[in-house]
Amino acid sequence: MKLTEAEWQIMNALWSGSPATARQIADRLGEEVNWAYTTIKTMLTRLSDKNAIKEAKAGKVSVYEPILTRQAARRNALKGLVNQAFDGAFGPLMHFLLEDQKLSDNQKEELMKALEQTEGGREQKKEGV
Amino acid sequence: MKLTEAEWQIMNALWSGSPATARQIADRLGEEVNWAYTTIKTMLTRLSDKNAIKEAKAGKVSVYEPILTRQAARRNALKGLVNQAFDGAFGPLMHFLLEDQKLSDNQKEELMKALEQTEGGREQKKEGV
DNA sequence: TGACATCTTCTACATTTGTAGTAGCATTGC
DNA sequence: GCAATGCTACTACAAATGTAGAAGATGTCA
Numbered sequence A, B: 001m002k003l004t005e006a007e008w009q010i011m012n013a014l015w016s017g018s019p020a021t022a023r024q025i026a027d028r029l030g031e032e033v034n035w036a037y038t039t040i041k042t043m044l045t046r047l048s049d050k051n052a053i054k055e056a057k058a059g060k061v062s063v064y065e066p067i068l069t070r071q072a073a074r075r076n077a078l079k080g081l082v083n084q085a086f087d088g089a090f091g092p093l094m095h096f097l098l099e100d101q102k103l104s105d106n107q108k109e110e111l112m113k114a115l116e117q118t119e120g121g122r123e124q125k126k127e128g129v
Numbered sequence C: 001t002g003a004c005a006t007c008t009t010c011t012a013c014a015t016t017t018g019t020a021g022t023a024g025c026a027t028t029g030c
Numbered sequence D: 001g002c003a004a005t006g007c008t009a010c011t012a013c014a015a016a017t018g019t020a021g022a023a024g025a026t027g028t029c030a
Helices: A005-015 A022-029 A037-049 A070-085 A090-100 A105-123 B005-015 B022-029 B037-049 B070-085 B090-100 B105-123
Strands: A053-058 A061-066 B053-058 B061-066
Touching: A005 A022, A005 A037, A005 A061, A005 A070, A005 B070, A022 A037, A022 A061, A037 A053, A037 A061, A070 A090, A070 B005, A070 B070, A070 B090, A090 B070, A090 B090, A090 B105, A105 B090, A105 B105, B005 B022, B005 B037, B005 B061, B005 B070, B022 B037, B022 B061, B037 B053, B037 B061, B070 B090
Parallel strands: none
Antiparallel strands: A053 A061, B053 B061
């Protein structure tokens, strides 16, 4: 399941609170983009067609709700990026993040901490992606 | 500078050795995709139009060479992903990587090591992206 | 009860992306 | 000198994407 840029916007709005009506989504997005209401409806229909969300009638009005989880979407997107731009392996990505992104000291600290934690919990590894 | 999927393939081939002729690129790509030679030429032209690469004549034949560096392209792509999918911040991405991606122990080790290294070199921080 | 505001469903259309064909010019091997 | 080969420049075209208008159904408030 690959999302386009515009679809990400809609999904982000939806993940931030669902179920939601098209109107609510429009309101949430209002600050970032300036789409016609019908544009949003179009996107919602398309997302529904690809089963990323589901549409239900609450009375007369449609309410929408994600099917695709944020986590899964992130996973897919990341995977896509890694394949496309980082030789298909996480190693190079990590490397790049560390080398290029010049994490702040704080971020490094956090990262270290996080690492140590997962380090502890390594035995229950779920199979991936 | 945003690259499309097909463009990434070409760029990857080109980064793996340049300058290169269209034919060489075709050969390198041959294993991954099965594009007509003219398809590759089209992509090269488009990339040239967006100034991602430059074209020069070596005798009769065109040779191509990246202008956009791999590093810069990665940076852009990552930035795009982060904006789109990770609330525009690297924190959530890191978090996700650690939480979701279940790095192998080896990867963790490496990451730790890498982290320690950059930790040492923290004083010269370049401003970013 | 009619005018306005809203929704929904369809349709539309430009741009971008993926993919490639055609035609003309040059190169080369006979 | 000419046929095969390979390259370049142009053109083409379907699918995906971004963006939205039109028209019909309905709710609502004076």
